[in-house]
Amino acid sequence: MAADQREAPSCEPVAQRYDIIVIGGGPGGYAAAIRAAELGARVAVVERATLGGTCLNAGCIPTKALLRSAEVLETVRQAERFGIVVPEPPGVAWEKVQARRAEVVKTLVEGLTRLVRGHGIEVIRGEARLLPPPPGSTAGEAPVVEVSPAGTPAAPGTAVPVAQGAAAGPQAGGRPLRLVAGDVVLAMGSLPARLPVTGLEGPGVIGSDEALVLDRPPGRLAIIGGGVIGVEFASIYRSFGSEVVILEMLPSLLPVADAEISRRLALAFKRRGIEVYTGARLTEVIRMDEGPAGGAGNGAGGRPGGGAGSTAGGREGNMAGGGTGSGVAAGDGDGGRRAAGRFLLRFERGGKEEQTTADTILVAVGRRPNVTGLEGTGVEFDRGGVKVDPQQRTSRPHVYAVGDLTGGTMLAHAAFMQGIIAAEAALGRAAHWHHVVPAAVFSSPEVAWVGATEEELRAEGREYRVAKLPFAAVGKAQVLGETDGMVKLLAEPGTGGRILGVHLLGPAATELVHEFTLAMQQGLTVEQLAGTIHAHPTLSEAVAEAAHLFLGTPVHAAPVRPAPV
Numbered sequence: 001m002a003a004d005q006r007e008a009p010s011c012e013p014v015a016q017r018y019d020i021i022v023i024g025g026g027p028g029g030y031a032a033a034i035r036a037a038e039l040g041a042r043v044a045v046v047e048r049a050t051l052g053g054t055c056l057n058a059g060c061i062p063t064k065a066l067l068r069s070a071e072v073l074e075t076v077r078q079a080e081r082f083g084i085v086v087p088e089p090p091g092v093a094w095e096k097v098q099a100r101r102a103e104v105v106k107t108l109v110e111g112l113t114r115l116v117r118g119h120g121i122e123v124i125r126g127e128a129r130l131l132p133p134p135p136g137s138t139a140g141e142a143p144v145v146e147v148s149p150a151g152t153p154a155a156p157g158t159a160v161p162v163a164q165g166a167a168a169g170p171q172a173g174g175r176p177l178r179l180v181a182g183d184v185v186l187a188m189g190s191l192p193a194r195l196p197v198t199g200l201e202g203p204g205v206i207g208s209d210e211a212l213v214l215d216r217p218p219g220r221l222a223i224i225g226g227g228v229i230g231v232e233f234a235s236i237y238r239s240f241g242s243e244v245v246i247l248e249m250l251p252s253l254l255p256v257a258d259a260e261i262s263r264r265l266a267l268a269f270k271r272r273g274i275e276v277y278t279g280a281r282l283t284e285v286i287r288m289d290e291g292p293a294g295g296a297g298n299g300a301g302g303r304p305g306g307g308a309g310s311t312a313g314g315r316e317g318n319m320a321g322g323g324t325g326s327g328v329a330a331g332d333g334d335g336g337r338r339a340a341g342r343f344l345l346r347f348e349r350g351g352k353e354e355q356t357t358a359d360t361i362l363v364a365v366g367r368r369p370n371v372t373g374l375e376g377t378g379v380e381f382d383r384g385g386v387k388v389d390p391q392q393r394t395s396r397p398h399v400y401a402v403g404d405l406t407g408g409t410m411l412a413h414a415a416f417m418q419g420i421i422a423a424e425a426a427l428g429r430a431a432h433w434h435h436v437v438p439a440a441v442f443s444s445p446e447v448a449w450v451g452a453t454e455e456e457l458r459a460e461g462r463e464y465r466v467a468k469l470p471f472a473a474v475g476k477a478q479v480l481g482e483t484d485g486m487v488k489l490l491a492e493p494g495t496g497g498r499i500l501g502v503h504l505l506g507p508a509a510t511e512l513v514h515e516f517t518l519a520m521q522q523g524l525t526v527e528q529l530a531g532t533i534h535a536h537p538t539l540s541e542a543v544a545e546a547a548h549l550f551l552g553t554p555v556h557a558a559p560v561r562p563a564p565v
C-alpha cells in the first residue's frame with residue numbers, strides 16, 4: 001500500500017513521502033529500489049557514501065580486479081609450457097595494477113548511478129535511522145526514517161549507518177530530514193568481525209578494505225582466517241610475490257565447504273608455497289621491531305619464492321579469511337601509507353604452542369550484521385541479524401530487511417534476490433524466498449558449490465550416491481593446461497534421483513556451478529542432466545560427464561558406478 005494511503009504519525013517536520021524507502025545502497029538495497037521503481041513505486045535510497053555497498057566498492061569487484069591481474073601474471077609465467085618464449089621474467093607495475101582496480105570500480109559505480117537515476121529513484125546522502133513506532137501506534141501506521149548529514153548521526157548511539165551508497169539526490173544537510181514511507185527496506189549490510197587477541201592492532205594490522213589498497217605487496221603476509229576472504233587474498237598476494245601464511249581456527253580451510261574440496265584446496269595452496277595451518281588458535285601478536293618492512297618478490301613483484309619459513313610447518317587453514325599485517329602500506333585511499341614493523345604470531349594447534357612471523361597481518365575472520373541503531377525499533381533479531389520471513393518481512397509491519405543484515409547467507413547474489421522479493425512483497429506481489437544459492441570462491445584454483453555437503457548428508461542420515469569426475473578427463477581442461485581438481489556430484493540413488501549437492505574445484509568452477517544450480521532449482525534429475533548435449537570441447541562438458549559417471553555410463557572417464565553410501 002502506498003504511503004499516502006496510510007496515516008502518518010504526528011512527527012514534524014516531514015520532508016517527503018515515498019512508497020518505498022531503502023536504507024543502504026548495496027546489492028540488496030539497490031536491487032530492491034530498482035525493482036520497486038519498475039513496479040511504479042516512488043522510491044528513495046538513503047546512502048552515506050557510494051552506491052554499490054561493500055561488494056562493489058571494497059569487496060567482490062575490486063578483489064576480482066586484483067585477481068585478474070594476478071591471473072595474467074601467472075599465465076605469462078607459464079608461457080614456456082605453451083611454446084611461448086618470454087625474453088625476461090615478467091615484472092609488476094603495482095601502481096598500474098591498483099589503477100586498473102580503481103578504474104573498474106569507478107566504471108561500475110558510475111554505471112549503477114546512471115541506472116538508478118534512470119529509474120527515477122531519489123538518492124539521499126546521509127545517515128539514516130528507522131524511528132521507533134510512536135506510543136499507541138497501529139499496525140497500519142507508516143514508518144518514518146530520519147536522515148542526518150553523513151558522518152553526523154541524529155542521536156549518538158542510535159544512528160543506523162547506511163551501507164555504502166552515492167549521493168545523487170536531495171542532501172540531508174542542516175537539520176535531520178524526516179521521511180514517511182509506505183514501506184521501509186533495511187539494507188545496512190555487515191561489518192568486519194573483530195578478534196580479541198593481544199597485539200592484534202596498530203600499524204601493519206589491516207582488514208580487507210586496506211588489503212585492497214596497499215602501496216606494494218607485503219614481504220610476508222599472515223592471514224587470520226581461512227574462509228572466502230582469506231583464501232582469495234592469499235591467492236592474490238602469493239601471485240604477486242608475497243610469502244603467505246594462513247591461520248585458521250577451525251579444522252579445515254573454507255570450513256563451510258565440502259571437506260574433501262577443502263583438503264584438496266589446502267594441498268593446492270601448499271604446492272603454491274602458501275603455508276596453511278588449520279585448528280590454529282591465535283593467542284598473541286608481538287611487534288618485534290619498528291624497522292621498515294620488506295616488499296614482495298624482486299622489486300616489482302617477481303616470481304614467488306619457495307614459501308615462508310614458519311616454525312609451525314605447513315598445514316591447512318580456516319574460514320572467511322582474515323589476517324593482520326604489518327609492514328606494507330595500509331591504505332587511506334588508493335595511495336596508502338607506509339606501515340612499519342614486524343610481527344611474531346603465537347598460536348595453539350593440537351595442544352602445542354607454535355609461532356610464525358609476518359610483515360603484515362590481514363584479519364579476515366568473517367563479518368557480522370550491522371544492526372547498530374535498530375534496538376527499540378520494533379524489529380526482532382535472530383542469528384545476530386534481523387529476523388525475517390520468506391517474504392523478507394521483519395516483525396514490524398511495513399518494514400523489510402535484506403542481505404547481510406539478516407545474518408543468513410552473506411552473499412551479494414543472495415542479497416540481490418532478497419531485495420527483489422522485498423520490493424515485490426511490499427507492493428503486493430506473491431514473492432517469497434525459495435531459492436537454491438550457489439557459492440563461489442575466486443581462489444586459485446577456484447572453488448564453488450551448491451546444495452548439501454557430504455558431511456551434511458551423513459549427519460542427516462540421507463541416502464545418496466557420489467560421483468567424482470576429475471578435470472583431467474575433460475578435453476578442454478587438457479587444452480588449457482588446468483587439469484587439477486574435480487566435480488563432485490551428490491544425488492539420490494537411481495536414475496530418477498534428485499541432485500542433492502555439487503562441489504567443484506578447478507578451472508571455471510565459479511561459472512560451471514550455475515548449471516547445477518539451475519538443475520537443483522528446477523528439480524531436475526541426474527538423468528536429465530546427462531541427457532543434455534554440451535558443446536565440445538568445453539569445460540561445461542564436465543557437467544554432463546559427471547552426470548554420466550554417476551549413472552555408470554561415462555564416455556571420457558573410467559566407468560566406475562558410484563556405490564551407495
